[in-house]
Amino acid sequence: MAFEFKLPDIGEGLVHGEIVKWLVKEGDTVAEDQPLCEVLTDKANVVIPSPRPGRVLKFGGKEGDIINVGGLLCLIEVSGAGAPAQHSKPQAEHEPPVSEHPSADQTLFTVPKEMPGSQYLTGVPATQSKPAGRAVAAPAIRKLARELGVSIENVHGSGAGGRITEDDVRKAAAKPHETSPAASHGLPTTHAPAKPQPTHLPAGSEQRIPIKGVRRVIAEHMHRSKSTAAHFTYVEEIDVTELVRLQEGAKKHAAEKGAKLTYLPFIIKKLIAAMKKHPSINATVDDEKGELVLKGYYNFGIATMTDQGLMVPVVKNCESKSILEIAKEIQRLSDLARAGRIPLEDLRGGTFTITSPGKLGGLFATPIINYPEVAILGVHKIEKRPVVVDNAIVIRDMMNVSISLDHRVVDGLTAAEFIAELKRYLESPQLLFMEMV
Secondary structure (H helix, E strand, O other), rough: OOOEEEEEOOOOOEEEEEEEEOOOOOOOOOOOOOOEEEEOOOEEEEEEOOOOEEEEEOOOOOOOOEEOOOEEEEEEEEEEOOOOOOOOHHHHHHHHOOOOOOOOOOEEEEEOOOOOOEEOOOOEOOOOOOOOOOOOOOHHHHHHHHHHHHHHOOOOOOOOOHOOOHHHHHHHHOOOOOOHHHHHHHOOOOOOOOOOOOOHHHHHHOOOOOOOOOOOHHHHHHHHHHHOOEEEEEEEEEOHHHHHHHHHHHHHHHHHHHOOOOHHHHHHHHHHHHHHHHHHHHHHEOOEEEEEOOOOHHHHHHHHHHHHHEEEEOOOOOHHHOOHHHHHHHHHHHHHHHHOOOOOHHHOOOOOOOOHHHHHOOOOHHHHHHOEEEEEEEEEEEEEEEEEEEEEEEEEEEEEEEEEEEEOOHHHHHHHHHHHHHHHHHHHHHHHOOOOO
């Protein structure tokens, strides 16, 4: 009989999902819990497994299509009651499809326990045995191996059925004799493969590129923010000479504690101090109820550029974390985001967002608010500039900040007062420790 498999509600407030990639073809015979497709939900891909053994008769949509929860995902001709599906290919070929060159959107997560296929971890069945001659590893693990310069085929899998885990790859990377072909030829192995450069189009021609996957999610989110929040931007120049001195002096100690200390943890702590005096900045808007929701906790989203596009991992409860703890958490989340393995939970619950173009810096920008938050801070590069101090021209470490706010709920004066308070803390970092923020 034919079974209509409908897109399930994975318990994350999902309304619809985009089919990123079919892992089987129409007409294929599938086993129960065999991965069928990857569905994009809120900047993450979820592997959807088959709830029944049988043959895939028809897809409910092609790659790039949007399917509502409860909408037809695919039609499966179910095998006889209690009878296992007959495979027309060797069993080894029925392991979850793993691409040697996964798409940029492969960010895979565990299906919740209440759903069929809950034994899957990033698309690999925990009970699966390793087929001869091929390493059993999820796309994200293979990508991590490439980034670390490890040959996945030389890694011994410690997981169930010989599955290769993240720890296996990292241990292999720590061994100097286990290098990839790229490393043996002196090629860079610490970064993800470079994106293919766009070719030059012939004169007078045009090219159409579908806006889908994570890029579509970003586009929708940015459009909603600009269409809903009344944006305005306020810019200030800040003398961070003392902050630079403090950070430089603390980097070695942080490294000994296993933390990569940037300026961001200091800025976060100073933001909290300023927000306690201006609570309307650390807030969200509930447009349905017409309410401004002030937050007594500080969950800061850190805009991070990845191969999948822009993601905003959230450092939770910054007010209860030390500067070193914040530094470690930023690094952990950034690594997960860039490796395509960040959980949905770490992308949600933000109360304020920080974005920085890094060393490219620029002078100022007009960042788009991460709706429904009410503000986003743009942090620009620190550079030495001549400034006037006590009627003398001196060289100081200077930095610009740009804050965009929702003018529906935050007035211009509040923005100016808030940034003035932030400037006071950044220019005199010792105040941070005196007030124990």
